[in-house]
Amino acid sequence: MSAPILENAHKHIICIGAIYVDTILNVPHFPIEDQKLRAKKLTRRRGGNTGNTLEVLAQLLEHDPGLETDQDPQAIQLHLLAVLPDRQSITMALIRDSLPRVDLDHSCIFREGHMEAASSYIIQNEQNLSRTIVSINELPEMTANEFTAQASRMAIADNHGWFHFEGRIPDVTLECVQYLRSKKEFASFKISVECEKPERTGMADVARLADVVFYSRLWADSNGYDNATTFLESQISSARPGALLCCTWGAGGATAVQKSTTSHGVLEWESVHAWQPETKQSLVDTVGAGDTFVAGMLFTLSSREDWKLQEKLQFANQLAGRKVLQDGFAGLGRKIFRV
Numbered sequence: 532m533s534a535p536i537l538e539n540a541h542k543h544i545i546c547i548g549a550i551y552v553d554t555i556l557n558v559p560h561f562p563i564e565d566q567k568l569r570a571k572k573l574t575r576r577r578g579g580n581t582g583n584t585l586e587v588l589a590q591l592l593e594h595d596p597g598l599e600t601d602q603d604p605q606a607i608q609l610h611l612l613a614v615l616p617d618r619q620s621i622t623m624a625l626i627r628d629s630l631p632r633v634d635l636d637h638s639c640i641f642r643e644g645h646m647e648a649a650s651s652y653i654i655q656n657e658q659n660l661s662r663t664i665v666s667i668n669e670l671p672e673m674t675a676n677e678f679t680a681q682a683s684r685m686a687i688a689d690n691h692g693w694f695h696f697e698g699r700i701p702d703v704t705l706e707c708v709q710y711l712r713s714k715k716e717f718a719s720f721k722i723s724v725e726c727e728k729p730e731r732t733g734m735a736d737v738a739r740l741a742d743v744v745f746y747s748r749l750w751a752d753s754n755g756y757d758n759a760t761t762f763l764e765s766q767i768s769s770a771r772p773g774a775l776l777c778c779t780w781g782a783g784g785a786t787a788v789q790k791s792t793t794s795h796g797v798l799e800w801e802s803v804h805a806w807q808p809e810t811k812q813s814l815v816d817t818v819g820a821g822d823t824f825v826a827g828m829l830f831t832l833s834s835r836e837d838w839k840l841q842e843k844l845q846f847a848n849q850l851a852g853r854k855v856l857q858d859g860f861a862g863l864g865r866k867i868f869r870v
Contacts, residue, residue: 542833543687543720544588545610545638547678547707548581548697549668550626555653555818561663562654571657576859577629578651580697580725583822583860584829585609587850589632590864591830607692607833610638612681614673620646638685640677642670653818660814672699675706688716693829696724701733708740723829727821729753739769743832745825746778759786760802768795775832777844779824781805785848787840801841806852816858823863824851 557572577586592607611633616622618641626648627635649668656663682694694711698704704724711717723743726734729750738744746762756762759778763786766776773792779785786802827847831838835846850867854860 541606541691543608543610543690543692544695544829544833545612545682545685545687545693546581546585546695546697547612547673547704549579549649549699550577550582550611550613550615551579551649551651551666551668552576552622552625552647553578553651553653553818555655557655557657560658561656561661574858577626578819579613579649580727580822580825581611581613581695582626582630583819584695584826585611585630585633586860587823587826587854587863588830589630590860590862591826591867592834592864593632594864594868595834596868597834609633610685610687611635612638612640612673612678614640614642614670616645616648616670617641617643620648622646622648638681640673640681645670655816655818660817662818673703675703675710678703678707679710682711682717688714689719691719693721693723693833695825695829696722696737698724698726698731698734698737701731701737705733705737705740708737712740721832723825725821725825726750735769738766740771741774742771743775743828744770744777745821745828746776747821748778748780748783751778759783760800763788767797773798775840777824777828779821779848779851781820785824785844785851787844789840799840801844803841803845803848806849808852808856812856814855817855819860820851820855823854823860824848827851827867 553576555574556570558568558570562568588609651664651666654663696704708722721742724737724741725745726738727747751762759780763776763778767790770776770790774790777787782805784804788797789799791798824847827850831843831846853866
């Protein structure tokens with residue numbers, strides 16, 4: 532095994548998923564088929580669940596007022612493990628610029644000869660802020676064997692931290708999580724997963740092995756539940772002992788439950804209302820709100836271990852609430868800490 536990437540890092544957060552280049556068209560209303568519509572604004576930026584989460588995490592770590600002055604600012608090292616286009620492609624320059632504090636070179640899988648990243652074209656309807664997304668990805672997906680090779684090559688075994696899975700391809704994700712669970716050198720790492728898109732039904736099998744599961748409202752709705760509490764109640768029995776289950780509900784806030792480590796019962800329940808700013812503001816951009824919530828939870832779980840669950844949930848919920856009031860993610864770390 533090679534030398535560690537960053538020898539003085541105390542913890543690592545490795546996010547596994549896909550990176551997209553998003554082209555966002557803001558339109559006055561949803562277009563009618565076979566008719567022309569002029570967009571009011573065009574934005575091109577790096578997207579993808581894991582990329583968004585890492586961007587916000589980097590800001591939180593940079594502006595964290597709880598970081599002691601004599602503490603290494605790289606005490607938590609961020610990594611992206613994703614399939615990316617050729618290192619020399621123009622698209623890679625955009626991706627690198629968007630994640631300057633995240634390790635890419637030692638952890639990502641680069642597809643030589645592929646010059647384009649996965650792409651999404653998003654129609655943002657100004658009338659109701661609905662999002663219609665058309666995606667294309669011509670990059671060969673990561674295999675379980677590629678993941679295990681990268682995890683080994685990164686030489687982070689016997690450290691501490693998180694493996695966070697976006698969970699795009701359930702069968703591959705399951706193999707990856709099973710590999711981590713089978714290796715004692717990764718025993719000190721926590722594993723978190725997202726169950727966001729209901730068509731990825733196999734993610735339910737992955738969730739049973741995870742320490743933290745992030746459920747979307749869409750996932751709960753598709754399983755026949757109309758509120759987060761009753762949905763999470765239905766998931767407790769199949770969850771790993773000690774697992775933390777979270778479900779976001781948009782304007783309905785967020786709910787989390789921690790399962791007991793010794794029984795099928797519950798150790799702790801918490802719910803928070805949607806965060807409201809001091810002065811009334813209109814929603815601006817809901818793209819990435821869930822990714823921002825995940826970043827807030829990973830941050831508090833990694834660096835605020837003394838906080839109660841309610842404090843962690845409140846922090847992540849407020850962070851996501853601030854995000855929907857602005858375009859993109861810039862400045863969220865400063866705003867949440869008011870620096």
